[in-house]
Amino acid sequence: MTAPRGPAPGGLAPGDASPGSRPAGAIDPRGPRFAAGMTSLVLAAVVVTGSWWLLALQALLFATTVALGPGRGPWGLLFRRVVRPRLARPTWWEDPAAPRFAQLVGLLVVGTGLLLVAVGVPGAAVGSAAVALFAAGLNAAFGICLGCAAYRVLLRLRTHPAAA
């Protein structure tokens, strides 16, 4: 087949994300943003209270979402069952791989904080929660997912090592 000519038959590329077509496994992009908002609330509570067990709860939420995927994590389920039915159909769909990686990054950040708390480092819970809150807040308020950006950079480096 050479250069395409004539009208398109309307086929969709893998990973395509147009209105009305939901690629297999794709998620509503508003779900991760909702999750980021809820995560921000928990992390803000950790920053204000300095509570290590709240931080541990957040680590558990991150771990569950990493294991089950953004669509099936606790906040993902809440979004699907309670929030999404009240919203219009999304205009595009998102691949869950990047948001899932972002949750893993969050888990690493708060996990490190918990480890430091365990060895008695003062302010570790607040410090790690503040770092995670910055990222979650950016996602919730502006739709900027730092973990997703890191995922894409890693993917590009893996595909084109010369780009490093």
Next chain:
Amino acid sequence: MDPVSSRLLVLLVVVLAVVLVGGVWRAREHRRGRQAFAPPASDPRRRPLVPPTETAPVGLDGLGRTATLVVVGTRSCSDCARTLALLRREVQDGEDVLVHHVLAEQAPGLVDRFEVRTAPTVLLADAAGDVIGVHPGPVDADVARQALVELSAGRVPFGAPAAGTARAAVVDR
């Protein structure tokens, strides 16, 4: 300062940092989106979307009667999906203007020819399938519409590119 006050101060600093970084980031993206299409990188001559010797990438299913916009993206790129949805909603016009989505990993020839370094990169092709404009990053719908107006008025390719200018624009993003 007591512990509660210091924690509240930390929270305030984080909130301010989010507002500042997010605001600057979004403003920068908005400016990028408003930039006009540049001529194809490194070679001012018209270039076919798919040369006769190549197979059309998956997703590039046809040409619009007057123009074709191709969003070159990656599977995990949410900006690509958002840009595609925006262009299909706001710019696609029956069979006159078609908007396609091509995955960069499935179109190495296209990526190489137009020096795609950013996901998404939007390519604008004329009725013959020759790329006349390249836009690294998400494009504003008004910018795309304006480019189509210029294409209809025969005001393309978009001026003679200064040597290396378009190339730098693609690589630097």
